[in-house]
Amino acid sequence: MTIGQNATAAKAVLLAAAVLATPAQALGGPSDTYYERAFVVAADARCDLFAPQVEAALTAATAQARGAALRSGAAEVDLNAAAARARARAAAVSCRDPQLATVRARVDGAFSGWARTPRMTFAGERQHWFADRTRWTQPGWRLKQSSTVGASPVAFGYGGKADASTPMAVVSFVGRSRPTAARLVFRDETRAPRAWLSGGGLAPTSSRASVWATGVSAADPALLAEGRRAGDAWRFPASAADRLARLDPRETFLVEFHFRDGSVATARFEAGDFAAGRAFMAMGAPGTSAP
Template sequence: MPHPCARINPAALAVAMAASLAVGSATAAATDLYYERSLMAEAGARCNLFTPQIQSALVSAREQARGAALRAGGSTHDIRAIADRARDRARSTPCDSRDLGIAAQRVRSSFAGYARLIRQDFPGDVGVWRADRSVNSRRPVWKLSQDARQGALQMRLGIAGRPGAEHLMAVATFPDRVPPYTARIVMRDRRLTTGPYLDTRGASLKSLPLHMRIPRSGPFESYSAESRSPSGADLLPSGMASGWAFRFPAAAAAAIAELDPRESIQVEFLFASGPPQRLFLEVGDFTAARAFLAVRAG
């Protein structure tokens, strides 16, 4: 049976694109919205339908819809199949199609305001990614971040730096211990597993603790920090008087972006003596937030 959105319906797309950009409710409509945004994002890139700002907003909204569809109960296999159908449909539709042109104009109208946003929060079940695409060439700033805390250990992880020199970083404070000699990001090994590890044991996924959203004993992949230094005051989160900054390779951010939004990652700090300290963060809409940052607001 063909997908109900196999034909480009400008009126239906207008309703979908005008809908809230926040994660939708747990209904079948989430997968339809993901299909529609995937179709238009693919068609937009192939046919050059949108400005860079509109295209980045559409890609971000597509990834938000993907997260909503997965949280609504869609399987990874089903979501991938929907993306494939949308891609095939977009590639088989002529760029001068009248219906595509009408749908593209509706997208422009719906996303024009969103494309001009400077800051956006991307909430998950537990954590929130905070994105900021304002330009500040004088000092390093957080472009994307999520905070975590456990006892006296406080940390912020995300994308930080100056324009053109932004990296995945963690800034943390260790008031009760000598600073760690390094840190690493640990996550489910995407190459050796078929999907996320979510140890619900009958509980609601919405309230599932982050330590139960990552495998207990692997298989894992990890990325060690490339550098460690005292953090500058510009990157210290509110309430943190001093801290240490750890810079991670770009491959770590790319790996996080490929994880399921429902799972978590672990940041592990290693000390010369004593056990490591670990903090967990929700993957959430990391990919959508990165897409939001991809093109400066204009």
């Protein structure tokens, strides 16, 4: 590595440490914050800088920064390029570089609070994701966004017991029979690789993918909307959540409920910071080690 490359890499390390220890608006916009967090994630992957819970917190914060950058108008292709530059810059830094000790100390300070935070709200344009890392010994929502279909409340996310690893939709229908099937509908990245932001963020029918629920059961009372006494919990495969996490935060996805008479009731959700919420949830309960 040349002297110039060393200097550039060291500058990147120090800038990353400063950004991670300072409010984003003080040093730059959301795209800058995403770049610096991606840099530190890549450096940690190479040099094993942080404890598991700090790694998980940094992963959640990086996903949140990406969502903020996209909502601020950054192009996805530009953020992908920024992440590639961040990885290249991290690869140019020696794991023995003393500046990495500065990064480690500042990141530990900046994100140790995340590790102790029991709940977070990941704000969207109109709908939010609510994450809760408490009460893991009892049924409840770990990550949830709420919607409605007609007068019936619908929630989607991760709920149930502490080891909940598959997403679900919980619905309490008002004044009609129970559905016979449910499915998720979202942009098919193989047909439409770029984010679909027109038409309310929902891709046209020809560019949609769908995933059917794998099962249904009576919802635990802890998962029901306030004032509801009964409802159904429709479970979806874990792979469907992985695909939702790759959507642009400005995009929309649907939960469709299909009835025996051929009718379909549809609840609309925002992709938002689903990926960041999942990473936050994966940190486990406060005071425990991340999985």
